[in-house]
Amino acid sequence: MTPFTFQASLPRVVFGPGTLQQLPAEVERLGAAKALVLSTPEQQDQAQRVAELLGARSAGVFARAVMHVPIETAREAREEARRLGADCAVAIGGGSTTGLGKAIALDSGLPIIAVPTTYAGSEMTPIYGITEGGLKKTGRDARVLPRTVIYDPRLTLSLPVDLSVTSGLNAIAHAAEGLYAHDGNPILSLMAEEGIRALAQALPALHRDPCDLQARSDALYGAWLCGVVLGNGAMGLHHKLCHTLGGSFNLPHAEVHTVVLPHAMAYNAPKAPQAMAAIARALRVDDAPLGLQQLAAELGAPTALKAIGMPADGLDRVADLAVSAPYPNPRPLERTALRALLQRAWDGSAPA
Ligand code: NAD
Numbered sequence: 001m002t003p004f005t006f007q008a009s010l011p012r013v014v015f016g017p018g019t020l021q022q023l024p025a026e027v028e029r030l031g032a033a034k035a036l037v038l039s040t041p042e043q044q045d046q047a048q049r050v051a052e053l054l055g056a057r058s059a060g061v062f063a064r065a066v067m068h069v070p071i072e073t074a075r076e077a078r079e080e081a082r083r084l085g086a087d088c089a090v091a092i093g094g095g096s097t098t099g100l101g102k103a104i105a106l107d108s109g110l111p112i113i114a115v116p117t118t119y120a121g122s123e124m125t126p127i128y129g130i131t132e133g134g135l136k137k138t139g140r141d142a143r144v145l146p147r148t149v150i151y152d153p154r155l156t157l158s159l160p161v162d163l164s165v166t167s168g169l170n171a172i173a174h175a176a177e178g179l180y181a182h183d184g185n186p187i188l189s190l191m192a193e194e195g196i197r198a199l200a201q202a203l204p205a206l207h208r209d210p211c212d213l214q215a216r217s218d219a220l221y222g223a224w225l226c227g228v229v230l231g232n233g234a235m236g237l238h239h240k241l242c243h244t245l246g247g248s249f250n251l252p253h254a255e256v257h258t259v260v261l262p263h264a265m266a267y268n269a270p271k272a273p274q275a276m277a278a279i280a281r282a283l284r285v286d287d288a289p290l291g292l293q294q295l296a297a298e299l300g301a302p303t304a305l306k307a308i309g310m311p312a313d314g315l316d317r318v319a320d321l322a323v324s325a326p327y328p329n330p331r332p333l334e335r336t337a338l339r340a341l342l343q344r345a346w347d348g349s350a351p352a
Contacts (some may be wrong), residue, residue, distance in 0.1 A: 039097055068247075099129060179192045238257075238260060315342045
């Protein structure tokens with residue numbers, strides 16, 4: 001057993017089909033009286049239903065969350081929370097909506113209840129991101145970690161199948177990198193392997209039948225575990241590459257993770273044999289990077305950066321950025337090898 005440090009800071013979790021009904025009691029449990037309900041414009045109806053469920057405990061709905069939390073939207077939401085006298089916020093949606101809740105909490109200390117409807121995992125992390133002048137600034141702050149998370153799998157039934165698949169693979173990426181994180185520990189590794197196992201089992205089932213509530217529950221359970229890993233272990237090459245690709249080329253978040261992960265894993269595999277063995281066990285395959293890419297392909301997910309809008313002439317810049325600010329990663333960052341990785345990811349070749 002290698003030496004380790006373990007300290008977890010986690011939200012209260014209420015998990016299960018129908019648990020959204022417990023939201024009013026959870027607001028009360030926080031000692032709050034008026035919750036501002038946050039969502040994207042696409043999920044406004046869902047947010048409205050949440051406000052109705054809250055009744056007198058609803059301060060109103062702010063349905064303007066968008067990807068990457070623009071500072072202007074964060075300011076508007078903060079102002080709306082102040083104007084309506086909200087003393088807590090309920091974020092119903094994916095990482096974009098949770099991110100808006102975090103931006104409010106960062107400024108005001110308002111407690112957040114997250115009701116995740118994708119598998120992105122932001123609700124389990126103290127990591128926030130705010131975009132100003134085209135640049136996304138990320139940071140860690142204990143104030144932004146939601147106090148309570150309600151995981152109600154029924155709310156994920158409406159998540160389109162393609163987004164369900166890529167969002168699930170996005171979650172697997174957190175666990176995969178957690179397994180070789182320099183600050184990892186045995187508990188995180190257990191959670192990571194179990195999270196990958198649960199998602200790898202659930203995704204094909206919900207791909208066959210998006211209304212399979214058992215598969216939806218298993219996927220959300222896996223997403224929770226993977227989210228804990230994301231919040232408590234340092235992410236490496238894969239997340240850095242995706243951050244650069246997503247931020248600089250405005251590529252869709254979950255799809256980028258889906259395409260890049262097998263390649264980033266193959267890059268790190270020689271220096272992270274135990275992590276690869278755990279991932280292969282969880283996926284029930286012999287070769288973790290290849291098995292993951294095949295799973296994505298079988299589920300109809302994109303496997304090439306060129307298919308999701310990445311310009312070929314941007315790959316050199318991504319390779320430059322990937323080596324510009326060093327960070328812990330199992331295998332040292334070598335520009336030539338990274339450029340080759342990016343080319344394979346762009347082409348959609350097998351990971352090597
Ligand atoms: P998203 O939140 O942008 O959602 C994508 C779309 O799906 C939105 O239109 C949303 O309204 C819709 N949607 C979500 N759930 C739905 C449902 N159940 N039914 C129907 N439609 C639904 O996507 P995401 O992948 O969850 O989040 C991506 C963002 O989250 C990125 O900006 C990423 O950087 C951030 N993120 C942050 C962290 C963190 O720890 N800070 C972690 C993961 C992701």
